[in-house]
Amino acid sequence: MIKWSKPKIKEFQTTLLDWYDSNRRDLPWRRDHEPYHIWVSEIMLQQTQVNTVIPYYQRFMMVFPTVEKLANAPEEQLLKAWEGLGYYSRVRNMQRAAQQLLNDDDGQWPHTKAELQELVGIGPYTAGAIASIAFNQPEPAVDGNAFRVFSQLLEIDADITKPQTRSLFEEAIRKVMPTDRPGDFNQAIMDLGSSYMTAKNSDNEHSPVRKFNQAYLDGRLDEFPVRSKRLKPVDKQYFALVIETPSGFLFQQRAGNELLAKLWVFPLVDADQLKADQPELNTTTIIKAIEDQFASETEIQTELQFIDIPIVNHTFTHQKWHVTLLYANLQKQPDLSHFSGKVVPVEEFSTLAWPTVQKKLWQAFKKRQIQLF
DNA sequence: GACGCGTGGGA
DNA sequence: TTCCCAAGCGT
Numbered sequence: 001m002i003k004w005s006k007p008k009i010k011e012f013q014t015t016l017l018d019w020y021d022s023n024r025r026d027l028p029w030r031r032d033h034e035p036y037h038i039w040v041s042e043i044m045l046q047q048t049q050v051n052t053v054i055p056y057y058q059r060f061m062m063v064f065p066t067v068e069k070l071a072n073a074p075e076e077q078l079l080k081a082w083e084g085l086g087y088y089s090r091v092r093n094m095q096r097a098a099q100q101l102l103n104d105d106d107g108q109w110p111h112t113k114a115e116l117q118e119l120v121g122i123g124p125y126t127a128g129a130i131a132s133i134a135f136n137q138p139e140p141a142v143d144g145n146a147f148r149v150f151s152q153l154l155e156i157d158a159d160i161t162k163p164q165t166r167s168l169f170e171e172a173i174r175k176v177m178p179t180d181r182p183g184d185f186n187q188a189i190m191d192l193g194s195s196y197m198t199a200k201n202s203d204n205e206h207s208p209v210r211k212f213n214q215a216y217l218d219g220r221l222d223e224f225p226v227r228s229k230r231l232k233p234v235d236k237q238y239f240a241l242v243i244e245t246p247s248g249f250l251f252q253q254r255a256g257n258e259l260l261a262k263l264w265v266f267p268l269v270d271a272d273q274l275k276a277d278q279p280e281l282n283t284t285t286i287i288k289a290i291e292d293q294f295a296s297e298t299e300i301q302t303e304l305q306f307i308d309i310p311i312v313n314h315t316f317t318h319q320k321w322h323v324t325l326l327y328a329n330l331q332k333q334p335d336l337s338h339f340s341g342k343v344v345p346v347e348e349f350s351t352l353a354w355p356t357v358q359k360k361l362w363q364a365f366k367k368r369q370i371q372l373f
Numbered sequence: 374g375a376c377g378c379g380t381g382g383g384a
Numbered sequence: 385t386t387c388c389c390a391a392g393c394g395t
Contacts, residue, residue, distance in 0.1 A: 045391035052381065053391085086379025089394080123393045143391045163374065190391060199389055200383070230388085231376085259378070315386095316379060356380065 002154065002175045012212050013178045013185070019208035020188035023195075025050075028057050033183070035109045035134040036067055042126045043090050050194065056085055067107065071098035079262055079353035088261060088355075093121030111135040124166060133183035140173040141186040142166055145193025151225035152197065152215040160225045233320040237271035239290055240312075240361050242327045243302060245334060245343055250300075251352065252341035259316065264352040266361055267341065269293065271324070290326065298339040302328040309368045314357040321357060325365060 004012070024030070027050065029041035040060060044053045060081050064070040070078075073095065082091040097119040101107060110116055116127040128141035140146070147160040150169055158165040177185050196207035204216045215221050243250040243266075252267045254260045269290050275281060281289055287304050295301055307325040314321045336343065344352060349362075 042391065047379080047390060047392060049381075049390050084380075086381090087392085089378070090392090093393080121393070125392060129391075141391080144389085145391065187391095194391085232387095261378090314379095316377095318377060 002172055004176065008212075009176050012176060012209065015208055015212070016188050016192070017178070017181060017184060020184055020191060023191070024187070025191055028054060028061075030187075033134050035130060037061070038130050038134045039122075039126075040094070042129045043094055043121060044085065046090065046126070047087065048085065052085070056082075067098045067101055070095055071102050075262065076351075076353065080351075083263075083353045084356060086356075088263065090121060092262070096120050097122065109134070111137065113137060113139045124170075129186060132186050136183060138174070138177055138179045138182040140170045140177065142169050142173065143190065144199075145190045145197075146173065146186075148199060148225050149189050149193050149197050152221060153209070153213050155214045155218070155220070155224065157224070157226050159228055161227045161230075231318065233315055233318050235320050235322065237275075238321055238323045239269040239271055240266040240323050240325050241269065241290070241294065241302075241304065242266055242307070242325055242361075242365050243300075244327070244329045246331070247333060248343040248345035248348070250339070250341055251344050259319065260355045260357075262353070263355045263358070264341075264344075265355065265358045267294070268323075287326065298336075300330075300334040300336070300339060302330065304328045307365070307368050309364050312357070312360050312364050314360055323357070323361060325361065325368075327365070 027041075029037050031037075041053070041057055044056055044060075063077070063081055064073060075092070075095075078091050078095055079088060082088055085091075100119055101109065110118075111131065113124075113127045113131040116122050116130050117124065122130070125141055125143050128139040129143075131137035131139045132141055147169060150156060150172060151158075151160065154172055156168065156172065158168050160169075192207070192209065196203045197213075202221065204210055204213060204221060207213065207216070210216055215224050241250070250267055251264045254263050254265060256262060274286070274289060274293070278289060287306070291302050291304055304326040305328070307327050309325065312321075312323040312325065314323070354362075
């Protein structure tokens, strides 16, 4: 697979690391090699851009400065710290891993990639990153950058979305990695992948490793990396029930096994489900059906009204939600003993972890309130 | 091995 | 708007 000579490999290492030494980005998690710092940053950086992560990382370290603080934090505080970052299971897994570390390993970090990968939430990439950066182990850390950079340098045409392709890249990278500075090497590849060798608008003409880049030399950059197309998000229709009572608005917590697990949203009614169960429903009878369904689940009687604002759209990786707002203002405090959620006054909204779609729903509702004046 | 899991940015 | 992408992992 690798046809590079030993001198060429050595020259590549020197070129890359010299460039890195004078051009490395000054990032908050690069101030030291504390495994806790590396770990938190790597989890946050999964499928998330550096500029997005920086403020989250800084806040997180203020609130959870140690593994112990993280392990013992209440879940709502965890989710609040992660609010807006997405892929919320990451932070819940991180707390489980912190507890694993304290209970099973007496708080001592394992140094090997294999042992690191036993911690929940740490996969082959993150284990390689921690092992190489924090513990100086000569392990590849193959993320999207490494896939892009090495697929171009070596013209590797394996589909990077296939799980089996990872080992192919790891073997190639092991052969060009220096044993003395593996952490810097891996980070240099990432900096390269976010500067000269980006996915879009790349600038390979000025790349420090352009003469090692076979795809560039062959004019075949657009052919690498090879990846199969992802599926289109599935359309889903919902009604969001904005129910105002004398003591606040009704909220429900998402179940632990579903999208947006453990986050707080307005009560949602699955419109597709409703249509499937009662195909005779039309626009004038649907509100009554929703009122009935809500009453049967919560014993709360409501008189809902459509809100005359556009439907709120929100796209996730694999679902596209189309949400219609319905509003009810209950003058009398309802019996909440059969309601699974809770009532929250506006002043306390900031204590709840909201997903972005809930922020959009609230904004849309507020905008409508203003229009009434 | 395929799928579920968020969000924001850029073309 | 729509599409693709960005420091992936668990099941």
